[in-house]
Structure formats: structure tokens, C-alpha cells
Amino acid sequence: MPTPPPPSPDHGDPHGFCLEPPVAVQELQAVAVQGIHLHTGLRVLCLEADDPENVLAICFPTVPVDDTGVPHIAEHVVLGGSAAYPLRDPFVELLRCSMATFANAMTFPDRTVYPVASNVPADFCNLAQVYLDAVFHPLLRRESFLQEGYFLSPSSALGSRPALREQGIVHSEMRGAYAELETVVQAAVMAQLLPDTPYRYDAGGVPAAIAQLSYEDFLSFCHSHYRADRALVFFYGNLGVPTWLQLLDRALEGLPASLPAPPPQFPGPVPWEAPRQHLLSVTMAPDETPEDRSAVVLAWHIDNAVDLDAHLQMDLLDHLLLGHPGTPLERALTESGLGDDLFLSGYDSERREPTFMVGLRGCASSNRQRFRDLVLQTLRRAAAAGLPPDTIRAALNQMEFSRRLIDGQYPVLLAEEALGFWVHGGSPVQAISLEEPLRRLRDRVMDDPQFVPDLIRTRLLENPHRLLLAARPDAALTVAEQGRASERLARIDGDLSDRERHGLREQEERLHSWQETPDSAADLERLPRLRRQQLPKHPPLPTSETEHLGEAILLTNHVFANGLEDCIQAFELPFLPPRLVGLLPLFAYCLGRLDTERGDYASLAARIAELGGRVGAGCCVRRAKPGEGNHPVPMLTIRCSSLGGEFASALDILTEVLLTTRFTPSERLTDLVRQRRSRLLASVLGDGHLIAAQHASEGFSQAHRLRSGWYGPLQLRLADGLANALPGSLASIASDLAEIRLHVLAAGPGILAHTGSRAAAQTLRQHTTAFQAASSAPACPGAPPPTDGAPQPVRSALAVAANGAHVAWCVPAPRFPASTAPLLELGAHLLSLGEAWEEIRAKGGAYGASCEYDAIFGTLSFLSYRDPTPARTLAFFEDLAHRADGFAWSAAQIEEALPAVVRTDQRPRRPPQLTQEALHHHLQGISYADRDTYRQGLLEATPQAVVAALCEALQGGLACVGACALGDPELLAELGREVPFPTAPLLGERTQDHTKSGL
Numbered sequence: 001m002p003t004p005p006p007p008s009p010d011h012g013d014p015h016g017f018c019l020e021p022p023v024a025v026q027e028l029q030a031v032a033v034q035g036i037h038l039h040t041g042l043r044v045l046c047l048e049a050d051d052p053e054n055v056l057a058i059c060f061p062t063v064p065v066d067d068t069g070v071p072h073i074a075e076h077v078v079l080g081g082s083a084a085y086p087l088r089d090p091f092v093e094l095l096r097c098s099m100a101t102f103a104n105a106m107t108f109p110d111r112t113v114y115p116v117a118s119n120v121p122a123d124f125c126n127l128a129q130v131y132l133d134a135v136f137h138p139l140l141r142r143e144s145f146l147q148e149g150y151f152l153s154p155s156s157a158l159g160s161r162p163a164l165r166e167q168g169i170v171h172s173e174m175r176g177a178y179a180e181l182e183t184v185v186q187a188a189v190m191a192q193l194l195p196d197t198p199y200r201y202d203a204g205g206v207p208a209a210i211a212q213l214s215y216e217d218f219l220s221f222c223h224s225h226y227r228a229d230r231a232l233v234f235f236y237g238n239l240g241v242p243t244w245l246q247l248l249d250r251a252l253e254g255l256p257a258s259l260p261a262p263p264p265q266f267p268g269p270v271p272w273e274a275p276r277q278h279l280l281s282v283t284m285a286p287d288e289t290p291e292d293r294s295a296v297v298l299a300w301h302i303d304n305a306v307d308l309d310a311h312l313q314m315d316l317l318d319h320l321l322l323g324h325p326g327t328p329l330e331r332a333l334t335e336s337g338l339g340d341d342l343f344l345s346g347y348d349s350e351r352r353e354p355t356f357m358v359g360l361r362g363c364a365s366s367n368r369q370r371f372r373d374l375v376l377q378t379l380r381r382a383a384a385a386g387l388p389p390d391t392i393r394a395a396l397n398q399m400e401f402s403r404r405l406i407d408g409q410y411p412v413l414l415a416e417e418a419l420g421f422w423v424h425g426g427s428p429v430q431a432i433s434l435e436e437p438l439r440r441l442r443d444r445v446m447d448d449p450q451f452v453p454d455l456i457r458t459r460l461l462e463n464p465h466r467l468l469l470a471a472r473p474d475a476a477l478t479v480a481e482q483g484r485a486s487e488r489l490a491r492i493d494g495d496l497s498d499r500e501r502h503g504l505r506e507q508e509e510r511l512h513s514w515q516e517t518p519d520s521a522a523d524l525e526r527l528p529r530l531r532r533q534q535l536p537k538h539p540p541l542p543t544s545e546t547e548h549l550g551e552a553i554l555l556t557n558h559v560f561a562n563g564l565e566d567c568i569q570a571f572e573l574p575f576l577p578p579r580l581v582g583l584l585p586l587f588a589y590c591l592g593r594l595d596t597e598r599g600d601y602a603s604l605a606a607r608i609a610e611l612g613g614r615v616g617a618g619c620c621v622r623r624a625k626p627g628e629g630n631h632p633v634p635m636l637t638i639r640c641s642s643l644g645g646e647f648a649s650a651l652d653i654l655t656e657v658l659l660t661t662r663f664t665p666s667e668r669l670t671d672l673v674r675q676r677r678s679r680l681l682a683s684v685l686g687d688g689h690l691i692a693a694q695h696a697s698e699g700f701s702q703a704h705r706l707r708s709g710w711y712g713p714l715q716l717r718l719a720d721g722l723a724n725a726l727p728g729s730l731a732s733i734a735s736d737l738a739e740i741r742l743h744v745l746a747a748g749p750g751i752l753a754h755t756g757s758r759a760a761a762q763t764l765r766q767h768t769t770a771f772q773a774a775s776s777a778p779a780c781p782g783a784p785p786p787t788d789g790a791p792q793p794v795r796s797a798l799a800v801a802a803n804g805a806h807v808a809w810c811v812p813a814p815r816f817p818a819s820t821a822p823l824l825e826l827g828a829h830l831l832s833l834g835e836a837w838e839e840i841r842a843k844g845g846a847y848g849a850s851c852e853y854d855a856i857f858g859t860l861s862f863l864s865y866r867d868p869t870p871a872r873t874l875a876f877f878e879d880l881a882h883r884a885d886g887f888a889w890s891a892a893q894i895e896e897a898l899p900a901v902v903r904t905d906q907r908p909r910r911p912p913q914l915t916q917e918a919l920h921h922h923l924q925g926i927s928y929a930d931r932d933t934y935r936q937g938l939l940e941a942t943p944q945a946v947v948a949a950l951c952e953a954l955q956g957g958l959a960c961v962g963a964c965a966l967g968d969p970e971l972l973a974e975l976g977r978e979v980p981f982p983t984a985p986l987l988g989e990r991t992q993d994h995t996k997s998g999l
Contacts, residue, residue: 014242015249017044027403027435028414033241034429040252041229041260045418045428046244047236053101053908054124054237056244057115057415058135061264061423062107062225063198068213069205070221072107073149073170077218078226079105079114080144082130083137085526087519088144089842090130096833097529097896099123099903102412109190109203109351110264111423115412119908121239123899125247126528132251135231140222142215143514146507147842149218150210152492154504164489164504166211167868173847175207175803176866180685181293181361184282185471186344189299189357192278193467194269199351207803208485229258232422234415263425268353269301275466279365283481284473285801287985290364292681293473295343296371297359301465302347304354306426311349312399312434312441314356317455318347319395320387321379322358324609325593326602327391329358332378334671338371339363340678352424356460361678365470372468376461383456386449390610396442397612401643403434404562406910515842530899532939539905539931544753544918552749552768555918556761561911564613565647565756566639567764568919569654571747572622573634575780580740581634582718583733585710587740588617589676590661591638594668597660601668604653611650613642615657621707622923623815623856632703635923636744641912647760651767659745659775663738665730673733677723680716684986688806688966689848689865691716692798696808696962697859699792704857713798717988746780748772753919755911791960797972797983798964804846805870805967808863809877811957815858817930822901822937823949824860828853829901830889830946831862831880839876840864846873856924860953870965871974881954881961889943901938905931 019035030049036042062071079091087093094103102117116131118124150168177183191200235244284293304310321329322345330342343359358375407413414432421431430437445451496504544555576584592608592615595601608615617638624630638658642650663669684691694712698705709715722733749772754764791812814820831851840849848865862877864870909917920926965972966986975981 015245017245025433032429036260037252039257040255041258042231043260044233046241051237053117053119053411054239055117055411055415056128057113057234059111059113059232059419059423060225060230062112063110063264064201064203067201067206067209069170069210070213070218071112071203072205074222075105075107075112076148077140077144078138079134081139082133084133085130087523092833093527094130097899099899100127101907107203109199113419115415122534123530128247136251143511145215145218146511152504153508164493167845169845169847171207171210172845172866172868174205179803185295188280189297189469193299193301194353197269197353198266228252228255230261232419234418236411272465274464277468280469280471281474281477282471283478284475288801290473291362294364295359295361295471296363296368297344297357297469298372298375299355299357299467300460300463302354302356306424308430308437312437313455314347316395319398322346323395323398324605326605328378328382331602332374333360336374338367341675365472368470379456379461383453386453392445394606394609398609401612404564406562407912408910410910529896532895535902536906539935542928543914549765549768550772553751555753555922557755557914558758561756563644565644565760566641566912566915567754568637568639568915569750569752570635570637570919571744571750573743576634576743580736582709583736584619587737588619590672591617591657593672595662596656598656611642611646613650615640621703623703625925632706648763655771663734665734670726674723677719680719685802689863692806692808692964692966693861693863696794696964697810699794699962700812713986720987743780745775753915755915793960794962796964797975797981798966798986799969799972799983800986802967804866804868805965805971806865807867807870807873807965810859810861810962813858813860813953816855820949821855822934823941823946824853826901826941827946827950830897840873844869844872870971884951884954887947891943894941894943
């Protein structure tokens with residue numbers, strides 16, 4: 001392993017900080033330096049590493065005292081203007097003009113974290129200045145509080161006396177969150193399991209309680225919590241301690257003197273003498289089944305405080321009991337027939353009071369005692385008999401893999417790990433220095449056969465602080481809650497005096513005036529920005545090497561991967577019959593989860609875990625290359641990752657899964673079909689904007705339709721239909737999946753992308769040669785999918801139980817490598833963080849709004865997320881397209897936007913991303929010359945060229961617009977008042993014949 005960089009020379013007392021001696025963190029190839037700002041008491045951890053991606057994360061303890069969501073609202077408002085940058089929304093301005101690899105703010109159950117990162121030094125310093133000024137010198141304007149939090153609007157209702165409407169971005173976000181079963185059950189578990197701690201409250205906010213928060217109480221919270229003496233600051237990267245501390249010291253100028261504040265003090269939960277139960281009634285919409293809204297959870301409070309060894313022991317227990325389909329608890333529950341899928345399961349140390357939970361979605365409340373007994377019996381058996389050594393090694397290897405993995409947000413995740421332990425009173429350096437604690441744990445577990453059984457007994461079986469909670473759906477509750485909400489607003493409305501009503505109107509008018517008043521040129525000039533000449537003129541060179549090995553193509557990246565290996569094998573399936581295309585995602589889901597000729601699925605899962613890695617499959621669409629006509633190609637991809645010494649075994653498992661998976665009618669296949677349906681339906685509210693976009697654009701081309709069939713409403717209906725048709729359809733499903741496998745094997749060895757060591761690449765070559773010999777199969781007859789005709793417009797509303805809606809408005813656009821492609825990406829970015837953000841998020845109260853250009857498929861999309869006013873949003877998108885020729889951006893605005901668009905192809909490439917990128921570029925025919933031409937198109941863009949490209953795409957696509965809204969049926973009903981907008985249930989009509997639900 002390379003040695004860590006030497007510490008910066010000045011660790012004595014630079015920039016007003018008292019610093020501790022540097023500590024080498026060998027496993028991270030880094031040096032850690034902790035210090036305290038002598039004047040303000042602020043604490044800092046600097047982690048120097050040879051990594052160009054620099055990270056700043058600022059953390060404040062924000063323990064909630066009620067459900068008003070004040071920590072969450074503060075998280076939003078704090079970024080809305082500061083002393084040095086008194087803009088209306090400097091955060092959005094940064095997103096418009098920065099090369100940030102990460103920029104966000106997050107509310108955790110007991111803390112708020114502001115992380116930002118960039119791999120461009122000047123850009124990182126700009127970002128750090130703005131973020132530091134935001135958190136230490138926020139303006140906390142009333143208008144920002146209303147916009148981001150909550151206010152009553154009397155201006156938008158019909159009738160002579162306007163009724164009231166609730167608005168506010170956080171309010172919209174949390175209304176959407178509380179439509180999801182996970183949020184409701186998680187909140188109830190915390191309230192019941194830890195009722196005498198602050199964790200009984202939701203720091204994100206409960207919608208009804210958010211309405212009770214006053215501006216004065218909000219200010220009081222911010223002034224008492226956002227103090228330098230309470231702040232914990234984390235730096236990471238290669239800029240070095242002196243640079244970081246200088247940035248920090250400047251931001252702290254003028255703040256009051258203080259000593260460091262201790263971690264927040266509050267009593268822990270009173271230990272229970274006996275387990276408890278709770279029956280939770282939850283809403284159920286007319287289009288939902290009881291199974292959709294049922295779940296049972298068994299939850300324990302784990303008294304770990306800030307003991308790192310105890311945390312790792314519970315993490316080990318999580319891997320041993322729930323780490324893969326063959327582990328005791330997961331296998332017992334999925335085979336029990338009591339429900340469809342695991343739910344809220346695992347060890348959670350996000351809070352100072354950790355929990356361990358085991359849950360099952362789709363489990364009826366009437367089966368809660370059977371569920372509890374099954375869990376406890378499984379634990380007793382594991383404690384009595386112990387667990388096999390190979391099972392324990394597998395769990396330890398999984399933990400080792402997680403520790404070594406350098407993924408896309410690696411440094412930001414390091415910050416979260418360090419800050420999460422630090423804010424509870426632990427050592428942040430210990431939290432990220434896991435090599436020695438894991439070695440101690442491995443030694444204890446392997447030397448003492450009773451260690452794991454004792455852990456199960458003491459932490460779980462003999463722990464009376466245990467809650468059994470069952471969610472019971474109640475259709476009447478839905479009606480009652482809607483009635484109470486309407487009555488509450490009607491009561492408030494009826495109690496308003498004329499003066500109070502006039503005050504609400506004036507408040508909204510002042511808010512709109514503030515929102516519509518542009519920032520002054522002088523204030524905008526204060527914001528530090530990158531200039532065109534500071535941007536990289538060319539994209540990073542590719543790291544992959546291409547070679548042909550028989551019929552296979554190998555793409556190899558020889559880079560440092562911290563002892564891990566990563567490989568993706570891709571198969572082209574151009575002749576897959578249309579009746580099987582829709583089943584390809586299910587086929588991919590089953591790979592690695594079914595029995596093989598070597599053994600059952602549980603033993604397979606255990607062997608995969610022992611590699612310390614993962615095996616999983618998916619599907620994607622390859623657009624036609626020049627000379628191939630216009631036939632999109634369905635692709636199957638299967639990925640394996642492992643510890644370096646286990647790579648050969650991982651490839652053997654890959655071959656075993658592809659060649660010998662048993663696609664036969666079985667209880668396991670039944671479980672997987674139901675499990676996948678459960679997971680897809682659970683993702684609808686979180687991914688509603690993506691589902692809507694897939695559906696809206698499906699008429700543009702065969703490639704769009706193919707992708708929508710996998711990730712849009714058609715796949716949801718197919719998955720639901722398959723599950724509903726069981727067991728009668730099981731034999732047919734198994735037969736179809738077996739037929740798909742024949743097509744995969746007939747495709748040859750495919751394309752393999754690898755990232756890791758050269759020795760592993762040689763192992764991959766040997767595997768590929770052997771796979772070609774073992775997998776030879778006759779070609780499967782078939783015909784390619786039809787070519788594209790004229791684009792077909794889609795206009796529909798998809799009703800689903802939700803508190804809000806998601807809107808997608810799409811037009812076809814030129815595809816990469818068209819000369820207008822970089823111009824369209826630049827224009828989409830300007831609209832996304834310009835008019836779309838202002839109108840849909842800031843004024844409309846939606847949680848999210850964007851304009852996105854997909855250069856591979858050729859789509860320009862306008863999207864909203866958790867949107868309380870979808871009819872207004874759709875009208876705005878339509879209007880925006882009609883006035884495209886009136887867009888007017890200056891040369892300065894184009895230059896300011898360039899960094900944010902250039903960053904897409906300039907981000908740090910971590911090992912897993914290198915594997916994916918090499919495969920993507922090969923499949924889609926993207927050369928380095930293409931990328932460089934695209935970069936020059938961006939750097940040479942003019943306002944006139946950007947407007948012309950957008951105008952051509954938007955106004956040229958008006959004849960075939962695709963529009964889809966997904967969400968609350970009452971909100972969707974507003975869409976059809978002026979223009980016909982057909983509405984149907986998201987899942988459509990239920991079918992018993994899965995062949996009728998295909999593409």
C-alpha cells in the first residue's frame with residue numbers, strides 16, 4: 001500500500017487554532033489532524049490524503065424537541081443568504097456555476113450536516129467560503145422561512161371567499177414522505193421504542209406539526225444551535241491543513257469568544273422490564289391492497305452509547321443474521337409465507353441510542369405473534385447451535401469489503417461516518433480507523449465459538465427493551481384524516497378576522513414580491529465563481545484498455561482499487577422475442593437468488609458473501625450504432641465484485657449463475673416474484689418523477705419504449721400481474737425465464753469490463769476463455785424489434801395514493817453526437833436552476849424541479865417532484881416551450897453556467913465508476929474524440945446558439961409532446977379542466993395472464 005503523504009509543515013498554531021499532533025491513518029493513506037479554534041471553541045478534523053477531491057462538512061447538533069421539523073427547515077433556510085453573500089438563494093447560484101462534485105445539506109435525527117466537495121482547488125475554496133459564511137452568518141429572512149417551511153395561502157382557491165391552502169417546500173417534502181409506509185412505521189417505532197428521548201420526535205417534521213412553527217421559535221432555535229462552539233468541521237483532500245484552516249479562520253471573524261460546547265446532554269431511555277406491543281393504524285387508498293400497507297416490525301433498543309467495538313459487534317450481527325438471503329433471519333422470514341419482503345431491517349447507529357430491527361412487508365397484523373415467534377425461535381436456534389465458521393468468515397469478509405470500497409461519494413461518506421460518531425461524543429479518527437478494531441473483532445470471533453451466540457443472547461434474546469409493532473391498514477382512516485385536514489383548514493379559515501385574512505394576503509404578496517425581485521448586480525458580483533479560462537479544456541483521458549479475446553471484448557482499468565476487484569459482463573440480446581423483453585428485469589433479479597446445479601440459493605448466497613463481495617444483474621438499452629439501422633438492442637449485465645484474493649472464485653460463481661441457475665417452478669421463484677413486486681411498488685413514491693418521465697417519453701422511439709417497459713408503468717403492471725397470477729402462472733414464468741437464458745448463452749461471451757489489478761485481469765482472461773468453451777449455444781431464432789416510426793405523443797395521468805404529485809413534460813431532441821447536444825445540455829441546466837427552480841420549487845412549493853437533457857436517447861424533459869400544484873406546473877412547462885424563442889441569456893450567464901455542465905465529464909472516477917464508464921462508452925460508441933468535441937462545443941457556446949438549439953427542440957417537438965402526471969387523484973383531476981388528460985390507476989386493470997401485461 002502506498003505510504004500516506006507527510007503532514008503539512010505547520011501544525012503548531014496556524015490561523016488561530018490549537019492543533020494536536022498528526023496521526024497517520026494508514027488504511028486511508030491519510031494523516032489526521034484535530035484542533036480547536038482558540039477564540040470560538042470550534043472543533044475541526046483535517047484528513048490530508050493524496051486525493052484531488054476536497055471535502056468540507058460542517059455539523060451542528062440539532063436534537064429535536066418537537067415534531068415541527070425546525071431542524072429540517074433551518075437546514076433549508078440557512079443556505080438562503082448570508083452576511084457576505086446576501087443573495088436570495090446563494091446555494092442555487094453555486095449549483096448554477098460550480099464544478100462541485102457534491103453540494104447539499106442533510107437533516108439527521110439529531111444533527112444537521114452541510115457537505116460540499118470539488119476536485120478543482122479554486123472551485124472548492126469558492127464553495128467553502130460560501131458554505132462557511134452561510135452557516136456562521138445566516139440572514140434567516142422571514143421570506144425564506146415562509147418559502148422553505150410553511151405558510152397559509154388564501155390566493156389560489158375558487159369562489160368568492162378564498163379557502164386556505166398550505167404551502168412550503170419542507171411541508172410538501174414531508175407530506176410526500178409520510179405517504180410512504182416506511183416513514184410512517186419508522187416514526188411510530190421510534191416514538192414507541194424510545195418514548196422518553198428526543199428520538200420520539202421526527203427532526204424532518206410531521207406535516208400537521210410543521211404548521212405550528214412560528215418564525216420567532218425558528219429564530220430562537222437557529223441562534224441557539226448554529227454556534228461556532230457547537231460546530232464540528234471535517235476537511236478531506238490534498239489542499240492541506242494551512243489552506244483549510246485559513247478558510248475557516250476567516251469565516252469565524254467577528255464571532256463571540258467561547259469554549260467548545262459539550263455534546264448535547266439528554267437522558268437515555270428508561271430500560272424496560274418487559275417487551276411491549278403496539279398496533280398502528282395506517283391509511284389505505286382505494287387502489288391499494290391490504291398487503292401494500294401491512295408490515296410487522298420487531299425492534300430492540302441497543303445500549304451501545306459511543307462504544308466503537310460494540311457498534312462493530314452489532315454490525316457483525318446484522319451481517320450474520322440479515323446480510324444475504326441465506327442468513328438465518330432473512331431465510332426464515334422470506335420462506336415463512338407471512339409476507340413479501342424484509343422491511344426496515346438491520347442495525348441502525350444513526351442515533352445516540354442505536355436500534356436493531358427485523359421487519360416484514362406485507363405481513364398482516366393478525367400474524368404479528370407468529371412473526372415474533374418465528375424471529376425469536378430463529379434467534380434461539382442460532383444462539384444454541386452457533387453459526388458455522390464459514391458463515392462467520394463471510395460476514396467478516398463483507399465488513400472488510402465495505403471498509404475497502406472506494407465508491408463515488410467515498411470522501412463524503414467518510415465525513416458522515418466521522419461526524420456521526422463525533423457528535424455523540426466519540427473520536428472521529430477512531431470512527432474511520434477500523435482496521436485494528438476489525439482485526440480485534442475477527443480474532444475474538446474466530447477464537448471464541450461462544451462469542452456470537454453470547455452476542456445474540458445478551459443483545460437480543462435477553463434484552464427486554466423490545467417492541468413488536470404491526471401496521472394495520474384502515475381505509476376509513478384515510479377518509480377520516482382527509483376530513484380532519486379539511487376541517488382544520490376550514491376552522492382556521494372561519495376563525496380568521498378580516499384583518500388577519502388581509503394580513504395573510506399581504507404576507508403572500510410580500511413573499512411573491514421578494515421571490516420576483518432579482519438579486520442586485522452588486523450582490524451577485526460578491527459570489528466567487530470560476531472563469532472560462534480556469535476550466536479544463538479537455539476531458540480526462542480514458543484509463544481503460546481494449547482487447548479482443550476470441551468473441552469476447554475485454555475493457556480493463558489498471559488502477560489502485562484498495563485490494564478489491566470489480567467486473568461487469570454484458571450480453572447483447574437483439575433477437576429476444578417481444579413477449580420475453582418485459583421479463584428481462586425479472587430474469588436479472590433472479591440471477592444469484594435462485595438455486596443452481598451446485599446447491600440451493602442459500603448456499604449460493606453464503607458463498608458469494610464469503611468472497612466479501614456481491615453478484616447482481618440488471619438490464620440496459622444500447623442505442624443503434626451507425627450502420628445498424630435503427631434497432632435498439634436489449635442488454636443484460638451481470639456484475640461481480642470481491643476481495644482481491646477471491647476474484648477467481650467470484651468469476652467461477654458468475655459462470656455458475658449464468659450457466660446453471662435452475663429456472664423451474666419452485667417456492668423460491670414464487671417468493672422472488674412477490675418480493676420484486678413489493679420492492680417496485682415501494683419505490684413508486686420516491687421515484688415517481690422518473691416513472692412519469694419514462695411513460696411520457698415512451699412514444700418517441702423504440703428505444704424509449706423499450707426503456708419505459710423496464711422502468712415505467714408497464715413494468716410495474718407486469719410485476720403486479722405476475723404476482724397476482726401466482727401460483728397458476730408459475731410454470732409459465734419459469735419456462736420463459738429459462739428461454740431467456742438460452743438467448744443469453746447464444747449471445748456469446750459478450751463484453752467484459754474490469755477495474756483492479758493486472759493479476760486479476762489475467763485471471764479474467766483465463767475465465768473468459770473457459771466461459772466461451774462452456775457456454776457455447778446455438779443461435780436463437782428471432783427478429784429484431786421494429787424500427788422507429790413517427791413519434792407518438794403520450795398524455796396521461798396515473799393515479800396513486802400520494803400526498804402530492806410528480807410531473808414530467810418531454811419532447812424528443814437531437815441525440816449525441818449531434819452538434820447541438822452540448823448546447824442543449826447547457827440550456828437545460830440554465831432552465832433547471834433558473835425559471836424551473838424559481839417557478840416550480842420556490843413559488844410553487846414543490847420539493848424538486850428540473851430540466852434534463854438525455855443525450856444518449858435524445859430527450860428533453862421538464863420534471864417536478866412532490867409537487868402540490870401539478871396543474872400549475874404543467875401549464876408552466878407548456879408555456880415555457882411556446883416562448884422558447886424569447887429566452888435571453890447573456891454571454892456572462894453562459895460563462896457562469898459552464899463549470900456546472902463541464903463537471904459531468906470531469907468528476908473523480910472511483911474504481912466502480914471506471915468499470916461502468918468503460919462499458920457505457922463502449923456500448924454507446926462514445927470515443928475520447930467524441931467527448932473532446934463535446935467539451936469544445938460547451939466551451940465555445942454562445943447565447944444565440946444555446947437559444948437556437950433549445951428553440952428548435954422545444955418548438956419542433958410541440959407536435960409530439962409527452963406529458964405524464966403521477967400522484968394524488970384529487971390533484972390529477974385539476975389537469976383535465978382545460979385540456980383532456982386521461983386518468984387511470986397507475987397499476988391499471990389487474991390481470992391474471994402475465995403474457996397480457998408485457999410490452
